[in-house]
Amino acid sequence: MLVLHTYWRSSAAWRVRTVLALKGLAWMPAAHDLRTDAQKAADYTAINPQALVPALEVDGTVLTQSLAICEYLDERWPEPPLFPADPLERARVRAFALAVACDIHPVQNLRVLRMLRGHGLDQSAVDGWAREVIESGLEACARLIADRSGPFCFGQTVTLADVVLIPQLANARRFGARIDYPRLEAIEAAALALPAFAAARPEMQADADPV
Ligand SMILES: N[C@@H](CCC(=O)N[C@@H](CS)C(=O)NCC(=O)O)C(=O)O
Numbered sequence: 327m328l329v330l331h332t333y334w335r336s337s338a339a340w341r342v343r344t345v346l347a348l349k350g351l352a353w354m355p356a357a358h359d360l361r362t363d364a365q366k367a368a369d370y371t372a373i374n375p376q377a378l379v380p381a382l383e384v385d386g387t388v389l390t391q392s393l394a395i396c397e398y399l400d401e402r403w404p405e406p407p408l409f410p411a412d413p414l415e416r417a418r419v420r421a422f423a424l425a426v427a428c429d430i431h432p433v434q435n436l437r438v439l440r441m442l443r444g445h446g447l448d449q450s451a452v453d454g455w456a457r458e459v460i461e462s463g464l465e466a467c468a469r470l471i472a473d474r475s476g477p478f479c480f481g482q483t484v485t486l487a488d489v490v491l492i493p494q495l496a497n498a499r500r501f502g503a504r505i506d507y508p509r510l511e512a513i514e515a516a517a518l519a520l521p522a523f524a525a526a527r528p529e530m531q532a533d534a535d536p537v
Contacts, residue, residue: 343525415480
């Protein structure tokens with residue numbers, strides 16, 4: 327049984343939940359509430375020394391880093407594939423996913439925002455930072471796929487690019503960032519209409535706050 331260390335609102339864990347659902351894999355959640363710093367507890371840092379979710383326990387091994395986990399799942403359970411067959415297209419999908427996962431998300435991540443507070447920025451300045459990072463990042467993402475038609479980032483088939491984009495759009499809304507990219511919103515609507523994307527949403531998770 328796959329065990330996913332997760333938190334309902336974590337966008338990195340959301341990526342892995344989406345891929346698990348796309349592949350039709352059963353998994354058990356081990357939830358860590360980031361609001362109470364559960365990810366920093368010694369029993370969890372023994373699992374993931376980075377004190378971040380997600381981590382995936384599989385075959386007696388722990389995998390960390392959501393994109394590495396997604397690629398592992400894709401290699402082990404190839405259907406449906408997360409990448410197109412063509413090497414150039416594969417590289418473009420990876421570049422899009424990395425644009426979000428390396429250049430947007432980490433800069434607006436909880437620990438970075440807490441550090442900014444610790445360095446004296448007030449909450450509105452911190453929120454402004456997050457908005458600026460997200461807005462400029464999403465602008466670039468929209469341009470990265472401007473030569474592609476939908477319904478998904480890279481055409482008719484879901485790829486890792488969509489898996490990474492959907493949680494980032496949710497983060498954008500959380501911080502009140504401008505989202506006036508009709509293409510990105512259309513991709514989001516198409517993705518969330520799929521059962522796998524819908525099942526991975528934060529509010530569908532067992533550890534979600536009651537509404
Ligand atoms: N690059 C990592 C990022 C993981 C990450 O930043 N996780 C966040 C939740 S989305 C977290 O655990 N934050 C806890 C903290 O910042 O203390 C990945 O893709 O797995």
